[in-house]
Amino acid sequence: MLKIDNLHASVEDKAILKGINLEVKAGEVHAIMGPNGSGKSTLASVIAGREDYEVEEGEIILEGENIDELAAEERAHKGIFLSFQYPVEIPGVSVTNFMKTAINETRKAKGLEEMPANEMLKLIREKSELLEIDRKFLSRSLNEGFSGGEKKRNEIFQMAMLEPKLAILDETDSGLDIDALRIVANGVNKLKSKDNAVIVITHYQRLLDYIVPDYVHVLHNGRIVKSGPKELAHELEEKGYDWIKEEVGA
Amino acid sequence: MELKDKLVSSFFAFEDHLEDASPIHDIRNEAIKTFEQKGFPTKKEEAWKYTSLNSVLKHDYSLFPKTENAIEYKDIKPYLIHDIDSYKIIFIDGKYSSHLSQTTHDGIDVCLMSAALAKPKYRLVIENYFNKAATKDSLPSLNTAFSSEGAYIHIPKNKLVEKPIQIVHFSTGNEAALMLQPRNLIVVDENSHVQIIERHQSLTDNPVLTNSVTEIFANKRAIADYYKIQNDNQNASLIDNTFIKQKQESHVSVHTFSFGGKLTRNNLNFYQNGERIDSTLKGITIIGDKQHVDHNTLVHHIEPNCESHQDYKGIFGDSATGVFNGQVVVEKEAQKTNAYQSNNNILVSDKATINSKPQLEIFADDVKCSHGCTIGQLDESAMFYMRSRGIPEKEARALLMYAFSNNVLNSVKIPEIKQRITKLIAKKLGVNIGFDL
Numbered sequence: 001m002l003k004i005d006n007l008h009a010s011v012e013d014k015a016i017l018k019g020i021n022l023e024v025k026a027g028e029v030h031a032i033m034g035p036n037g038s039g040k041s042t043l044a045s046v047i048a049g050r051e052d053y054e055v056e057e058g059e060i061i062l063e064g065e066n067i068d069e070l071a072a073e074e075r076a077h078k079g080i081f082l083s084f085q086y087p088v089e090i091p092g093v094s095v096t097n098f099m100k101t102a103i104n105e106t107r108k109a110k111g112l113e114e115m116p117a118n119e120m121l122k123l124i125r126e127k128s129e130l131l132e133i134d135r136k137f138l139s140r141s142l143n144e145g146f147s148g149g150e151k152k153r154n155e156i157f158q159m160a161m162l163e164p165k166l167a168i169l170d171e172t173d174s175g176l177d178i179d180a181l182r183i184v185a186n187g188v189n190k191l192k193s194k195d196n197a198v199i200v201i202t203h204y205q206r207l208l209d210y211i212v213p214d215y216v217h218v219l220h221n222g223r224i225v226k227s228g229p230k231e232l233a234h235e236l237e238e239k240g241y242d243w244i245k246e247e248v249g250a
Numbered sequence: 251m252e253l254k255d256k257l258v259s260s261f262f263a264f265e266d267h268l269e270d271a272s273p274i275h276d277i278r279n280e281a282i283k284t285f286e287q288k289g290f291p292t293k294k295e296e297a298w299k300y301t302s303l304n305s306v307l308k309h310d311y312s313l314f315p316k317t318e319n320a321i322e323y324k325d326i327k328p329y330l331i332h333d334i335d336s337y338k339i340i341f342i343d344g345k346y347s348s349h350l351s352q353t354t355h356d357g358i359d360v361c362l363m364s365a366a367l368a369k370p371k372y373r374l375v376i377e378n379y380f381n382k383a384a385t386k387d388s389l390p391s392l393n394t395a396f397s398s399e400g401a402y403i404h405i406p407k408n409k410l411v412e413k414p415i416q417i418v419h420f421s422t423g424n425e426a427a428l429m430l431q432p433r434n435l436i437v438v439d440e441n442s443h444v445q446i447i448e449r450h451q452s453l454t455d456n457p458v459l460t461n462s463v464t465e466i467f468a469n470k471r472a473i474a475d476y477y478k479i480q481n482d483n484q485n486a487s488l489i490d491n492t493f494i495k496q497k498q499e500s501h502v503s504v505h506t507f508s509f510g511g512k513l514t515r516n517n518l519n520f521y522q523n524g525e526r527i528d529s530t531l532k533g534i535t536i537i538g539d540k541q542h543v544d545h546n547t548l549v550h551h552i553e554p555n556c557e558s559h560q561d562y563k564g565i566f567g568d569s570a571t572g573v574f575n576g577q578v579v580v581e582k583e584a585q586k587t588n589a590y591q592s593n594n595n596i597l598v599s600d601k602a603t604i605n606s607k608p609q610l611e612i613f614a615d616d617v618k619c620s621h622g623c624t625i626g627q628l629d630e631s632a633m634f635y636m637r638s639r640g641i642p643e644k645e646a647r648a649l650l651m652y653a654f655s656n657n658v659l660n661s662v663k664i665p666e667i668k669q670r671i672t673k674l675i676a677k678k679l680g681v682n683i684g685f686d687l
Contacts, residue, residue: 049637052630076638076640087635090653
């Protein structure tokens with residue numbers, strides 16, 4: 001599904017990613033862990049197509065197609081979804097209207113008709129139930145005045161609505177209490193199938209108790225320095241990141 | 251001949267053919283003297299520092315169009331809020347069109363200024379209200395001198411006027427260049443409520459200059475909601491002079507939607523004469539090309555316990571220029587005043603300009619007055635957020651701009667107007683907003 005080959009990226013001439021190699025197959029869950037400043041969020045943003053980052057070298061291949069030159073919306077149309085670490089507040093646009101616009105623009109890009117209103121309502125109802133979201137919440141301005149947990153739940157609600165092929169969850173667990181964490185993880189697990197893939201970016205291991213990864217990668221200083229099975233996450237939780245730094249630094 | 255000289259010299263011929271017994275005969279004569287003495291305002295005056303009238307005064311305007319143009323309903327329908335039942339006062343090239351209008355005398359007076367000036371039964375109202383709110387500045391004076399036609403609306407006490415009133419001025423292009431000076435008088439008596447929509451629309455590209463004066467009197471506990479839709483052709487310019495006098499516990503709101511025209515100047519003045527008065531001034535300006543929109547507002551708090559709410563949003567593209575000059579005066583006696591003013595702007599192009607100038611003059615010591623002004627670009631992280639959900643750049647930009655101006659629409663009480671303005675915004679931004687309200 002996704003193949004990242006020797007990816008180098010920088011922001012304002014500061015190199016952040018220094019040769020990332022990663023392959024994610026359909027049906028897989030990959031966790032990317034690492035200390036602060038290792039480049040985790042940058043990697044997520046670069047895959048999603050944020051223009052502030054300059055890709056210096058390497059390529060990102062989605063289902064055999066190089067997407068380096070595609071705009072963020074085109075990547076979204078091809079099935080990439082990024083759950084933001086800090087979802088942006090957009091006063092004046094309701095959650096419902098935002099989702100209607102996003103879904104219909106995606107359909108338009110695929111040459112499909114707009115989704116009929118009743119179908120849209122049904123979809124919204126179904127997915128909001130999945131994430132245990134109150135209907136009243138949907139008419140509020142997007143993320144405006146939402147608590148940290150509400151913002152993250154809303155991100156996964158959007159993911160459920162858009163049904164992406166590749167979902168990247170950037171620090172989705174931060175700011176979540178245990179109940180919200182369970183709801184969010186349950187939502188992600190229900191959306192998982194053999195045809196899609198998930199990349200979970202996290203600093204801590206606790207989310208990975210709920211969304212169980214097939215592979216764990218450790219990102220340090222812009223490179224994946226260690227990969228392993230899910231047990232690697234536990235090891236990191238116990239021992240911290242310093243031993244990795246030492247191992248790599250040596 | 252300079253426009254000023256042309257106006258002054260044609261005044262006497264104009265006054266001559268009106269009846270000498272006109273109740274405003276002396277007022278007109280006084281006004282033309284004031285205009286002659288002051289002339290058109292120039293950039294040397296503080297209130298006109300950022301708006302030059304030079305480019306609109308250069309045309310040889312016809313002042314009294316003779317020919318009547320056969321305009322049918324279908325020609326003007328797009329410019330009316332036609333999906334609601336309403337009273338209509340329609341003018342074509344400054345002349346009242348009876349077949350396009352729908353006026354009434356059934357319990358309320360929704361009719362013409364010319365009739366009100368001519369008929370004895372309106373004399374008392376004219377004497378009590380006409381020119382009692384307008385200032386003696388040069389442009390209102392010029393309008394006063396030539397005032398003969400416009401809307402006359404008198405709502406006696408305890409009337410809730412359910413149908414909004416639309417006042418629309420069309421110019422047909424019959425004249426190579428046309429100057430219009432409509433004069434509206436609106437009196438809302440105790441406990442009454444009226445909603446008014448005003449629009450000026452040129453049907454061709456011929457230059458039009460409108461210098462309009464509207465006086466609104468809201469008596470005790472009266473409510474008046476006024477909507478100005480300014481979306482005229484690129485060669486049409488508008489100087490709107492609106493004066494509002496409010497008595498105790500009255501609520502008056504004016505929403506100004508400025509999307510079109512070459513040069514638009516809104517002089518909007520509120521005078522509060524009583525306690526617990528509420529004044530609302532809101533505006534959305536979205537312009538591009540070389541368009542110019544200037545909002546010059548005044549709220550004069552004279553008595554205690556009153557409120558005013560000002561919220562103006564502007565989006566400026568290309569080489570467009572905007573001005574916001576918001577003056578709030580709180581007199582010494584006006585304790586417990588709550589005055590709020592906000593002016594937020596987005597510049598979409600490097601060549602666009604906005605001059606924003608809040609002017610607070612507070613003489614009372616126990617008041618709550620706030621003002622804020624921002625000038626910025628669109629939030630890039632919001633853009634990326636939307637695009638990452640599959641919303642293309644252009645639509646994302648439009649959605650953000652729509653969202654930016656949206657809270658101004660929240661206070662619009664007529665849903666059809668809200669819808670119409672949303673559509674105009676979408677059209678102005680060049681996209682389909684993609685959802686209903």
